[in-house]
Structures are given as C-alpha cells and as structure tokens.
Amino acid sequence: MALNWVTLDEMSSRPLPLDDERFLHSVQNAALTLDFSGSAKASYKATGRAFVTSRRVVFLIHPMPPPPPPGAPPPTSLHSLSVPHDHFQNFRYIIPIFSAAYLEAEVFPVTGGGLPQRQTGEPETPKGKLKIWFNEGGGVAFRDAVERAKKEWEEVKAKQADEDALPMLNS
Helix, strand or coil: CCEEECCEECCCCCCCCCCCCCCCEEEEEEEEEEHHHHHEEEEEEEEEEEEEECEEEEEEECCCCCCCCCCCCCCCCEEEEEEHHHHEEEEEEECCCCCCCCEEEEEEECCCCCCCCCCCCCCCCEEEEEEEEEECCCHHHHHHHHHHHHHHHHHHHHHHHHHHCCCCCCC
C-alpha cells in the first residue's frame, strides 16, 4: 500500500493503468479512513473516488489539488492511496442501519510507500484498518469487483508459482 504514489491521467481524474491492468469498477463520492494503531499510530481521512482494477484498489481525493512544484517535499496528507490486492486482506462489506454501507479491510504498507513501516524489534509489519464508505450507492458492485479481482489475482499468482516450479528430475 502506498500513499500519494498514484500517477494520474492528464485530467487528474483517473489513475494511469499499470502494465496489464484493467479497470473493473469505480465509485464517485466515497469517503475513506485509514488508521494504524500501536507504535505506528497514523490516521488519514479523505473524500473522493474509489477504483478497483485487476491489480489494486485505488482512492483519489476530489478535488485533486495541483501537483507540488519540482523539488518541493511530497504532501503528508492523503491525496491518493494504492493498495495491491495481496496487501488488501480480510475485507468485508458492512451495511449499518443508520449510515452508509462501507467496505472494511486490513491493509499492509509496501516498503517505501510513505506509510508506517515495521521498525527494528517489532514482531510484525503494521497493518492498517481501511474503510471506504459508499455515500451514493455502488458499494455492492464495488465489493463484487474486489472479490472478482482478488480471485483473478490469486489465479495469476498460482499459475506463476506453477511455472516457476522446478521440473521433476528422473534418475
């Protein structure tokens, strides 16, 4: 998972696709919270647009601020978030009685992605709790797209593992 590393199209309205990446679904007017607890305490909130692709879940704030000038330090607030499917775990779709439906997941940062990292002496990599609220509907289709993308991702990884396996030696 990486903070503010998403490359955008010319209109700053969509992420540029990675190699062999397909867009599966997007939702306007979504809200996001990302919380890390423990020694890696951090919290982020934003409103914007959420995307599911064949390789990741992406969130872009709206309106997107102009890019910082060359040489300026990167922003510390959340402008974009990219979570590869293998870092997006234990997700569930929740429909509360008195608020908007949301998707909740455990997410794990990628090295150098601008989010809390495992420190020396800590037993495990910090995990964040990600929630995406669907303020104007579209949550069920988003959840279904995440399930489909994760299934495809796991099939691709299994196929790669089979191809990378060493052949049997006959004696």
